[in-house]
Structures are given as structure tokens and as C-alpha cells.
Amino acid sequence: PSMLGILGGGQLGRMFAVAAKTMGYRVTVLDPDSNAPAAQFADVHLCAPFNDAAALKTLAQTCAAVTTEFENVNADAMRELARTTRVSPSGDCVAIAQDRIAEKAWINKAGLPTAPYLAIESVEDIQVDLTPYLPGILKTARLGYDGKGQVRVSTPDEARAAYANLGGQACVLEKMLDLKLEVSAIVTRVSAAQMAVFPVAENSHKNGILDVSIVPARIAPALAASAQQMAQSLAEALDYVGVLAVEFFVLADDSLVVNEIAPRPHNSGHYTLTACLTDQFQQQVRAMCGLLPGRTDLLSPVVMVNLLGDVWKEDGREPNWDVLAEAPNAQLHLYGKKQARPGRKMGHFNVMAATADEALEQAEALKDTL
Template sequence: MVSVSPVIGLLGGGQLGRMMIQAAHRLGLQVVVLDPDPKGPAAQIADDVVVGDYADRAALRALAERAQVFTTEFENIPSASIRFLAQYGPTYPDAASVELAQDRRKEKTLFAKAGIPVGPYITLNSLSDFEIVKRSHFPAILKTAQLGYDGKGQLSVNSLDELSHAFQELGSVPCVLEKKLSLKAEISVVIARNAQGHVAVFPAAQNEHRDGILHTSDVPVTLPQNVVQQAEQHVKTLALKLGYVGVLALEFFWVEDLGLLANEMAPRPHNSGHYTMDACPTSQFEQQARICAHIPLGPTRLQFACRMTNLLGDLWFPDGPNKPMREPDWSQLVPPDDAWLHLYGKTEPRPGRKMGHITQKLGDA
């Protein structure tokens, strides 16, 4: 009997979903997308689209009628929706893992239980918690406990007075106050773990952020090999503790006096892993598709040193955000040799919006 590959049901219609669909199609797999936007980056190339809210039970049932296995492309999908879909087929990742990644308080508690160090922080659920904040906690960054990404939902604070104003500006919702640290480097590690417990680790990326948004990822990293191995072990430990199945990323800070500290996890392919599309035999997106289709994981070795650079919507407004938009001059932006341009199919460029990325070969691995 010939086995039939399952149809993948994808929650989310952004660029990560688009790149996963591209990888799935190369494997001969079909993907159905659930997204409120029928013309989003993923929906443009999906085999089928269910238009609806991620919490809409009717839309979820329609997805379940068309697919046999389910995955996500961003972590702010309601965990209740993932639990609902689990009645119809396996979900990679599971609802519990996504739920932990959605709340910085739960995430940091998870890291501590797994023996993964984190930087100094305080949980602030309401104004009454401010009495435990001391001057020594500043300077700091106040982050909403939920729904923050790419620099959103966070503000720098240098005093109790600034903290009070920032807390109100963020809506007086539960937050974590993280002490600012003197960072020597930021790195991330992406792994894939399948239902059989097999793990494939991608080479670590060294990241530079601008205004809270990832700007570049360089591979390989410049940190000592024992630090890289420690980071890889932390991610594998985390995946094992969660019983995680899917693609998982963990971001780290390297602080000279404190060593390697976990920042946050992402239960999905990660922006810093986009280089794998060009520099590794198997991309992070193909691993996600392989896991869903129960295909063995592919090799992850680095084939050449590279840099991934994000392309933001600002490039479409070279004369300023209030001036007319125009297409970037790609002949000037993309190196003529050993470079790969990836555009996400977004029709509305905006400052700070990720529109694509470039991977450039820097040398031999």
C-alpha cells in the first residue's frame, strides 16, 4: 500500500508561513492556510485558504476538514485553538509549548526549571508591585508579559518615575522589568525535533538588532566554541523538557560577567534562521514541513559563512516616510555574486515592516 502524505494545516499567513509552504511544495506536500487576510504572503501561494479568525471555531473546523496535521508560523495563535485542532490531528508544536512562549513570566520560570540561566528581572502585575523595585534595578527595560515582538510592547526606563509612566503607557498590563545588561553579543540557536525524538541543530547565528528589530545574522558566530556548545545544549534541554515537536529557537545574551543568558524562545522557525534557506542543505522551513509529514530530518551543516540582512519597508521610502514610495534599486542593494534575495509578497511597505531578506556568502564554512 502506498502511503499518502498528510495535508498540512497552517495557522498564520505571514512570511514565515510563505517560506514553509515553498519548502513543503518542493517536497510535494500540500498546505492549507487559516488566516484573516486572504491575500497575505502565505495565502498567495497556499494550496487552499480558509479565511477567518484564529479563534473562530467554524474556521478551525473548516481547516480540520482539509488537513490532517497542524502547525503555526507565529506564537500568538490562541493556545485554545491549537488544543481544539488537536482533536483532529497532531499539532506541531503543541498548545502547552505555545502557551509558555506567549507569556514572559511563564517562559522565564520554565528556563529556571530547565537550569537555563536568565538575566535579573522582576515581575510587575500591578502598581502595587512597584514597592519591590529598587534603584539598583535601573537602567532597565519594561516589557509586556504578553504579545510583544520586534521591539513592540517594551520601553526603556531609568527611574521609578519613568517606570510608572511606562507602565501606564503600556496599558497597565502585567509586565516584566529586565535589568539592562552590558551585552558582548547576541546569539540564537534553532533546532528541529521530530515525533521520534530525533534532533537536528542548526549552526548558531550572531545577531545585531536595530530599534528592537533584527538587522543582521552572521554565521558562524565569533564566540568561543564551548559557549556555542552550551547554547546548543540549553536548546536541546528545553525541547526535551517540553517534549517539544517542531522547530524551536532560543535567543541568548552573552554577558562578560554573567556568561550565557537566555532571552526568549520562539516555538517556530526564527528570523535569525533564514540563512538556512541558502547556506544549509536543509532549511529550517523544510525541517518544519518534514516533521509535519513524518519525513526524517535533513542535514544542517553550514556550507559557507554568510550574513542574512533583513529588508525593512523603510527602503521603499528613501526620501522619508511621508514622501512617495518607490521600489528599491535592487542592483545597488543585492551584491552581484553569491547573494540571494527573498521577497515576501507584501503589497504595503511600511517603516519597520519586514519585506524580505538577503543572504550573502562571506567565505568558506
């Protein structure tokens, strides 16, 4: 069977490896961590830095196709791999998603709205009238996730001080919008003719980290269809190959604004593991191999609850999983991480029920008893 390669061995790499192995492929994971969650499921674990020339050469020479699971992978390494083997998404698309300035410019170029923002590449860029972006959020252009690298600011002085505090690195100052809801749409694109989009998830965050996804999102069907359409047009504009997640804000007037994209399966798509005809990791395998995307039909309303290290006991003991085992409509997924830390994504569980509201009620009750 063909070997598939993945840059990154976190939980997304782990779920990718499970899908790929189930579908009959072999898997090589590149990750410097000997305890990487994906390593247990890999045929080959290249335990080396992401820029290790020998490891990249091995990937290029032994893999029929290579993908990535983490956003901060070196885009140049992906471009280099693409000279020898099939790489998706492309290094170019990954580079866009890694830089909020390029990302927002591309979203606007595709004809889609973002929050009003100011790109700040150097200190001169912030010496303008900032009032259109205030109150706002200053976000580092690179390397931010789970709300890290973000500062809320209300006045021009605060914004300039926060920029200086971030060491003068490239940032965007984004106007704080009044959000009614947040939703995401995940699209799988192999070519213009071969695209499939998952049902829209409604996402709620706690402390900047995804907490719960509710599917179908409790929004008008036309609005959900419009989010799916926008995700597809963005994938098209980027000539994207692979799984692309698009996060949206829903504003008070029911308009949609694109927040950001992720060039990979997404935490808000973990519900697909239980509740869709094809899951997002199977789609990643299909897209990287140039196969048709699978059908994305939702089999049941579903709620996904993230399990952060915070639910582990003080002494490091695991939560009481029995309550989940005893719920026949719940599925637990653990990522095999040894150390639980506050804010660290350790696993998730999906709850299926007749309606999204019912699934949410049960999911919350289950979480409370852990």
C-alpha cells in the first residue's frame, strides 16, 4: 500500500493517521516529539525537527503524497517537497493562512468580507487614524492560535502601546465586532469540479479556545448555505487542494464576516468523526490522493465538547470516563497525551440526539459529571 506523509503529529495528525490506516494506506509522521499523539498510529515516525533535511528527503522519497496538520509548518519545506512528491495543501496556501495580513487580503480579494482591519507591518503603519478600528483587537500576524498573541484595545494610545509590547512584530488591528454567533464551514476541494462542504457548525469559545460545536448550527438554512458557498468560493480563489476550514462571525443583522481560515481539518469538524457519512480526516486522505471527496451528509444532530486539561483532577488523575461510556449516544475520543495542562486539548466527545438542542443539553450534563 502507498505511504502517506504528514508534517506534524498532534491530535489532528493522529486522527489523520487512523483514517489513512483504516483506508489501507501506510503513514509516516514527521514530528520532533517522541510522544507525539500521532506516533502510536504511524508506521514510521521521523522524530526530527520540521526543517530536518534528511527527514524531509525521506518523506519526499517514500511518500506518495504529503500533507500537514499544523499551521506553522515551514511553507518552503512544503514547496521543496512538492518538487518530488504530491503535496497538499500547497506551500503557497499554507503561507497565506499563516499570515493574517495575507490571509485577510486574500479573503477580501475573493470578494468576501472581513472585520475592518489595519495591517501593521512597521511602526509607521500605526501612525494613522485608528478610530475606524477601535475598540479593537490587536493580533500578531503570525503564530497566534487559541487567542494567544491577541490584545484587546480601546484607545489609540492603548493600541500603540500594545503594538510596542508585542515587540513591533507584524500585526493586524481588527475592529471588535458585536457577534451574534460564530460558525464554521469546512470544505474539501480536489479540483473546481470536485468539492464537498460539511454542514455548518455553530461554535462557542471559552477563554479564546473552542469549547463546543453544535451541528446543525442554529441559524437560518439560507445563512448556513451562504457560509458553505463562501467557504467554497474561497477554496476556489486559492486554487486550494485539501481540507480548508473557514471560521465566520454572524453579526446582529445576520450578515457573515470571515474571521480566519485553517489549511487543514479543524477542531470544529471533529463532529464529523461521529455524525457524517465521511469524516474530515477521510476527506484529507481523499484530497491528498486526488480521489473524489466523500459525501458529507449529516447522519444526526450532534454536539462536540472539547476536553481540555482543565477537566483532569488536581493530582493528574483522569476524569471519570464511565459517565460517557454509559451514555450510548456519546463517543469519547482521547488524544493519548501524557501531560494534562490547563488549556491543552486532551480529547473531545460527541453526543448525538434527535435535535441539536437536545444534544447540547445532554452534552453539558455529561461534561458536568466528569
